[in-house]
Amino acid sequence: MNHAIIDFNDIYYSYADGKKAINGLNFTIHSGESVGIVGANGAGKSSLLMLLVGILMPTKGEIHIGETPVNSKTLPLIRQKLGFTFQDSDHQLFMTKVYDDVAFGPRNYGLDESEVNKRVINALETVGVLHLKDRAPYKLSGGEKRAVTIATVLAMEPEVLIMDEPTAALDPKARRRLINLLKGFNHTKIIATHDMDMVLELCERTIILKEGVVVCDGPSSKILRDGELLEQCSLEKPLILQDCPICGTK
Incomplete structure (x- = not known):
């Protein structure tokens, strides 16, 4: 088995108003895995990701990236190992040219x-948008912005x-382009999303969250076929696994 690269050990997190977002998470992700994080709105998906990259800090428990604990002193090192894309691409693109956004880090x-x-050139070529390097990010389409954030x-x-929700607001063509792009990456991938079909296609492993707990x-091939489990967690089977509403066949 590949070595453990991410370890959540008894993680809790509560917001300033006292609301509990994460309630005792324990799991390990190994190098090279592709993992889908799914759950209804408010289940804790985004909080989990923000804890992982150090935007939030747990109120209890420890997170390790390899042998390194995630804390305020280790964040510069941690953020060289972890690449995070926000749900809203506009939160990540703030320079006047695409080239400078990619060069910023x-x-x-x-x-x-x-x-x-x-x-910069290698990264833009990898995602197929080198031709956009001198464009202003705010003039790009949703799919182009997503490619640039990657x-x-x-x-x-x-x-x-x-x-975090990489296919949100993408049209079908841009969504398919993104999925095909991610298929070609050998990175360890952690994807929080409501797009169950993407999880089935990209992620060999799925973690379901409910009220900040791993249920x-x-x-993925087993979990995403369990209609009863998914319904209990306010989720649905991927569309590709559902019966046709017209003829009743798969």
């Missing part, structure tokens, strides 16, 4: 400009790719 870590340029992460050469963790 490498420049922030003090890399020389020749290395920065190499990383490029900003790839330019940092992370070990783990973490995505099921196992093979």
Whole structure:
């Protein structure tokens, strides 16, 4: 088995108003895994991701990335290992040119400009949007913005790719392009989403959250076929596994 790269050990988190978002999470993710994090609204998916990348800090418990604990002192090191894309691409793109958005991370870590340029070009080529490097991010389509946000992460050469609702607001063509792109990545992938069909296609493992607790963790091919379990968690089977509403066949 591949070595453990992420470990949640008895993690709790409550917001300032006292609302409990995460209630004792325990799980391990190994290098090279693709893991879907699913659950109804308010289940704790986004909170889990923000705890993982250090935007939030647990009120109890420890998170480790490899041998490194996630805390305020280790965040610079942690964020070199983890690449995080927000649900809203506009929260991640803030420069006047795409090139500068992708270059921001490498420049922030003090890399020389020749290395920065190499990383930017490689990242933009990888996601197929090199032709956008001189465009203003605010003029891009939703699918183009999503590709650029992934490029900003790839330019940092992370070990783990973490995505919050990556297909949200994408049209079908842009969604398919994104899924095909992610299929080609060898990174450890953690994807929080309501897109159950994408999870079935991309993630060999699924973790279901409900009220901040892991209620099921196992093979996607099994979990996403369990209609009773999914209904209990206010979820539905992927559309591809549902009967046709017109003819009743698969």
